[in-house]
Amino acid sequence: MPLIAIREFILVRKSLGGIQTDLQSRVINESGEPIPGLFAAGEAAGFGGGGIHGLRSLEGTFLGGCVFSGRIAAQSIINNK
Numbered sequence: 001m002p003l004i005a006i007r008e009f010i011l012v013r014k015s016l017g018g019i020q021t022d023l024q025s026r027v028i029n030e031s032g033e034p035i036p037g038l039f040a041a042g043e044a045a046g047f048g049g050g051g052i053h054g055l056r057s058l059e060g061t062f063l064g065g066c067v068f069s070g071r072i073a074a075q076s077i078i079n080n081k
Contacts, residue, residue, distance in 0.1 A: 021045045025073035037080075041073040042066035 019027055019040045026034035043066060 019045050023072075024076040025069060026076065039073045039077055041070040045069060 021040050022028055022034060024034075025039045025041055025045065027038040027040050029035050
C-alpha cells in the first residue's frame with residue numbers, strides 16, 4: 001500500500017491519569033527508568049484527550065485507544081516473563 005501522511009495537532013484538554021509510560025506500557029519513575037513489573041493502560045496511563053483521534057476527538061472515542069494500550073501492555077507482560 002502507498003504511504004500516507006497525517007498532520008496531527010497535539011492538544012491536551014484534560015488528564016485521565018498521570019502515570020507516565022513508555023511504548024511498552026511500562027510505568028516510568030521520576031528518573032525516566034521503567035519500574036520492573038509495573039504496567040499501566042487506558043485511562044490510568046493518561047490515554048485520552050485526543051491521542052490517536054486528534055484535535056476533534058469525542059468522549060466516546062477513547063475506548064479504542066484504551067483497548068489498544070491494554071493490548072500493548074498485555075503483550076509486554078507476556079514478553080517480559
